[in-house]
Amino acid sequence: MSVVQADITTLGVDAIVNAANETLLGGGGVDGAIHRAAGPGLLEECRALGGCPTGQARITGGHRLPARFVIHTVGPVWQGGAAGEPLLLASCYRSALALAAEHGLDTLAFSAISTGVYGYPAPQAAVVAVDTVSGFLEASPLPRHVVFCCFSGPSADLHREALAALAFQVPDRAP
Numbered sequence: 001m002s003v004v005q006a007d008i009t010t011l012g013v014d015a016i017v018n019a020a021n022e023t024l025l026g027g028g029g030v031d032g033a034i035h036r037a038a039g040p041g042l043l044e045e046c047r048a049l050g051g052c053p054t055g056q057a058r059i060t061g062g063h064r065l066p067a068r069f070v071i072h073t074v075g076p077v078w079q080g081g082a083a084g085e086p087l088l089l090a091s092c093y094r095s096a097l098a099l100a101a102e103h104g105l106d107t108l109a110f111s112a113i114s115t116g117v118y119g120y121p122a123p124q125a126a127v128v129a130v131d132t133v134s135g136f137l138e139a140s141p142l143p144r145h146v147v148f149c150c151f152s153g154p155s156a157d158l159h160r161e162a163l164a165a166l167a168f169q170v171p172d173r174a175p
């Protein structure tokens, strides 16, 4: 796992993960940037998918992006934290990782799902992201590399801190 501060539409990875909405028909934020960079073929492919429930993920081609695929996931809208948001956010990461593994993908870059328009507090979201990805990678050979692609410096710092905190966790298995 690594952290980069970048525009996710510039990354030449196997797949980038989009923070979409349930319609999968585009929007603002990273979703808008991905659709603009990918071109109209992406919207056409998304239309055929018929939407995606919160916490799940769908895969499309990358069209004009340097990434070969886009995995679209729908994060929870933050409602205070007692409406299942952490479980739904973790499910987004796991669903995207499972699709990447199914498609034999090596390198996957995540945007910080739900932390923009959907209002999920960025520090808590970074911990869910890093812990969930770490747990998945322990049990699965693919993907081999996961990049947390952060748009801002503070977001990148939060993901680096969450990664550093992993190193201090006591393993829950007996040696």
Ligand code: AR6
Binding pocket: 006, 007, 008, 009, 019, 020, 021, 026, 027, 028, 029, 030, 031, 032, 033, 075, 111, 112, 113, 114, 115, 116, 117, 118, 119, 120, 149, 150, 151, 152, 155
């Ligand atoms: N590259 C990487 N990260 C980005 C980029 C980019 N080009 N642009 C924004 N971010 P958001 P959400 C970061 O709002 O909260 C859309 O309208 C941004 O700084 O894009 O899951 C959808 O259609 C933030 O940290 O997604 C939905 O309706 C993170 O991406 C809704 O917004 C996510 O912010 C989804 O909201």
